[in-house]
Amino acid sequence: MGVVVGGSCTIYNRVMARKNLVDGARAYNERQFPKAEELFRAAVEYDQEGATFEGRTSRLFLARTLHSGYAGNRQDTAKAEAAIQEYQKALDGFVLDLKAKREAVAANPQDEELRKELESAENNVGSIVRSVASLYQNLGQEDKWAEWTKQAADNADLPGDVRANSLVGLAAKEYNCANDVTDSKDVKTEVEGAFEFKKPENNENWDKEFGDAKQCVETGMGYIDKAIELDPESDSAWSYRTSLLVQKSRIAEIEGDNAKKEEFKKASDEAKKKFEELAEKRRKAEAAEEAARQAEAAGGESGESEEEN
Incomplete structure (x- = not known):
């Protein structure tokens, strides 16, 4: 060549x-x-x-x-x-x-x-x-995924929404880590149509598992706080903020702290409302963009037809 x-x-x-x-x-x-x-x-x-x-x-x-x-x-x-x-x-x-x-x-x-x-x-x-x-x-290759995603999240040269999206991905992993513990059948029970969360009676590894879950929630919240700072309009970030606050509410209930449970429940409800507002705003914007593209395409086809005539 x-x-x-x-x-x-x-x-x-x-x-x-x-x-x-x-x-x-x-x-x-x-x-x-x-x-x-x-x-x-x-x-x-x-x-x-x-x-x-x-x-x-x-x-x-x-x-x-x-x-x-x-x-x-x-x-x-x-x-x-x-x-x-x-x-x-x-x-x-x-x-x-x-x-x-x-x-x-x-x-x-x-x-x-x-x-x-x-x-x-x-x-x-x-x-x-x-x-x-x-x-x-x-x-x-989860290790390489994590390394790449953390590099993207920390790269100040990248757009804020790209970094925020990477942080949301990292937060999602932390959420799954916590949810695997709090959503297990020996922790989560249904009582009169509602779910209750309590320390399991027979789990010799509970202290470690519960400690890991709490750490995952804190790490995940750190990622989400940074994501929202970079991209306040990210509905994905607010969605995971909602989910992680639910985890914090569950953890408080397991620890017997009803005041904290209700505090985090209220915060999760507020975050959910914000998520729903942003998601609706995004859907409307996407619909408007699609309508504009279709109108532009239709206009182009109309122009071609007139030239042919």
């Missing part, structure tokens, strides 16, 4: 990368994944650092092609591992692009086109972070 080096040849490299990128996208849409992979790899060779739109987009599309190959054959774990590597390489270029887009918007806050470009850059970064996390989980 003739990759040309030198400032005067940058245009040539971008043109060739774009050609392979376009041809690869066409092959991908036709579900010719091996051909698409070959073309995207060829495109990446012209910009391995992801400094150009063509270079970073080609690597992202290469990762998605490998990901699709794994989705079609879950036995092919090598493709999943390769997809993870390509996603991670692509992320660096997209984060640099995101920084540039932020600076451009800061300098020209009224420019709608720049705002759209920034939103697209944020979406690409979020997609990469979620895809890597999903692949680690599909491969059963």
Whole structure:
């Protein structure tokens, strides 16, 4: 492959990368994944650092092609591992692009086109972070999932909602840890149509299990507090805040502290109300966006018909 080096040849490299990128996208849409992979790899060779739109987009599309190959054959774990590597390489270029887009918007806050470009850059970064996390989980590599998710949560260069989403994922694990204890049949009993939670009579490991559950709740609440700080509009974060407060109420009941039980119950009800408000707001926004897309598509089709006539 003739990759040309030198400032005067940058245009040539971008043109060739774009050609392979376009041809690869066409092959991908036709579900010719091996051909698409070959073309995207060829495109990446012209910009391995992801400094150009063509270079970073080609690597992202290469990762998605490998990901699709794994989705079609879950036995092919090598493709999943390769997809993870390509996603991670692509992320660096997209984060640099995101920084540039932020600076451009800061300098020209009224420019709608720049705002759209920034939103697209944020979406690409979020997609990469979620895809890597999903692949680690599909491969059963929970330690690597946790490491990746914590890195994303701590990365100040990432969008706030992406970091918040990572924190929610971590909080979900902590919630499950606590719920496994408080929802067990020897702790949770139904009395006259309501559930009661009490210390089990015969469980020699109870002190450790209960201690672990309490620690999981506190850790989870820490993640959720940070998630809400980063993205106050995250209904997922408020949903898990609700669930973790329910766990705190259960723990208080098990410890015989009825005042704390009621305090956390009230707090969970308030968090649930906030979650429901935000979830409804999100659904309405998504419906409005979909309606706008359909209207735009219908307008385009109408224009084409008029031209034909």
